[in-house]
Amino acid sequence: MRLRRCLIVPVVAASLAFSSAYAADIQQTRDGVTLTYQDQSGSTAADVRDRIIATFFATYPRQRHDFHPSAPSSVRIVMDPSYDGVAYVGEKEKSATITINPGWLVKHPNDTDLVTHEGMHIVQGYPGYASERAPSWLVEGIADYARDQYGVDNAAGGWALPTQVKPEHKVDSGYRVTGAFLKWGEAAHPGLVKTLDSALRSGSYTPALWKEHTGEDLSALWQAYTTQQ
Secondary structure, three states: OOOOOOOEEEHHHHHHOOOOOOOEEEEEEEOOEEEEEEEOOOOOOHHHHHHHHHHHHHHHHHHHHHHOOOOOOEEEEEEOOOOOOOEEEEEOOOEEEEEEOHHHHHHOOOOOOHHHHHHHHHHHOOOOOOEOOEOHHHHHHHHHHHHHHHOOOOOOOOOOOOOOOOOOOOOOOOHHHHHHHHHHHHHHOOOHHHHHHHHHHHOOOOOHHHHHHHOOOHHHHHHHHHHOO
């Protein structure tokens, strides 16, 4: 499991790194969303580029509609060979940028559903990331839950939520571990994820919300989840 594979950073940081012209720009508008794809080096294979764009349009408009219709309707995907992580999101009020390391896709050309995870971060748009009002483990867990629910071809990318709880797993492990827990929680308590998402966006999230929605506190829910594996 890759931990901390994405970050949410101010859009200024991303835009400063890409002030020069791009080697290849593609702009498309579908379902009320405009995507600008920019590749500084032109290093991404055409078929991977096309699948990235197709995956974005297959997932982001649906996530936006389902969770946050006021999320940005203008998005850039920037392939940045100077970035040595996997991907991160930079955002501002009306537009957002997903920056991707093209080297990752050279090694993992089928991991194009990473765009689904990053697109959900744009939809989330929570204030105070990694604070008590928006704990990072829950933010990333919801994004991986969304990747599981909306992803186009996670199997081809070798990606899946865990189906068994391991001793090292904790409710606040984040990413896939928390995503799997949320999937279980949503099945048992429909509307849970949207309730959490809305509270995180409004800045009103507290741990008490789990019990308010499900009748059980977070630790009891996790215990129930682990015993049913």
